[in-house]
Amino acid sequence: MNAIITATELASDLAGPSAPVLLDVRWQLGGPPGRPEYAAGHLPGAVYAALDGELAAAPGEAGRHPLPDLTVFGAAMRAAGVRADRGVVVYDGGQGWAAARAWWLLRWSGHSDVRVLDGGLAAWQASGGALSDDVPAPAAGDFTPAPGALPLLTADDAAQLARRGVLLDARAAERYRGDVEPIDRVGGHIPGAVSAPTTGNVAEDGTTFRAPAELADRFAALGATADAEVGVYCGSGVSAAHEVLALAVAGIPAALYVGSWSEWSGDPSRPVATGPEPG
Incomplete structure (x- = not known):
């Protein structure tokens, strides 16, 4: 689907x-x-x-x-x-x-x-769709979370994946390089991670996704293919989910590091790479 x-x-x-x-x-x-x-x-x-x-x-x-x-x-x-x-x-x-x-x-x-x-x-x-200000009262659902259907990375998992597979950093390139860091303790990236800002996932309108073939080409150029082991992180696990979704549209399974840079950089003992290269 x-x-x-x-x-x-x-x-x-x-x-x-x-x-x-x-x-x-x-x-x-x-x-x-x-x-x-x-x-x-x-x-x-x-x-x-x-x-x-x-x-x-x-x-x-x-x-x-x-x-x-x-x-x-x-x-x-x-x-x-x-x-x-x-x-x-x-x-x-x-x-x-x-x-x-x-x-x-x-x-x-x-x-x-x-x-x-x-x-x-x-x-x-x-598209001509209407909006409503009525707040619905739906019948209660029956969904009970059973975690594990998609792959999830811990900080250690992300570090290892950056060495053996492809770990994509979905933040803006300047944060990846460490030029600026407006939110977290320090700028830079997980050593071995590849810069892949989420802005590259969307069309010129800035909101809709690029075509699946375009996304596949984009990710392939970064080393992320359906045959590779791929993971994604961002600042706090939100924009990285957008990257995982874009990868799914392209037919590429990927794991999410939910803690992302906010968790990684919060521990001073973890290494930090800076500059435009994975390091």
């Missing part, structure tokens, strides 16, 4: 006999919060899911957006009407990072039918 869905395809599915559950996960690093935006207008029938608190635990030693408590996550998904036998479509404001994080979490925790709305809310509106 394709990991993304167009606005036109979604409209058709919503009008059919097996409409997917819709999750609005609008979020941006540094704000504004997504819930007020959801309240002002969302896809009809969509339920809001908060990245901070429901799709991630509180910041700490495990990073700025560590894995959520699965009890909390499962309860939030069931309250949103998520069922094991019903498809789910997630969307955000268009950047795709938060939607990809929700996609990855649901897939990792055992849901087999999850897609991201390509281009998010903006694509829906551009």
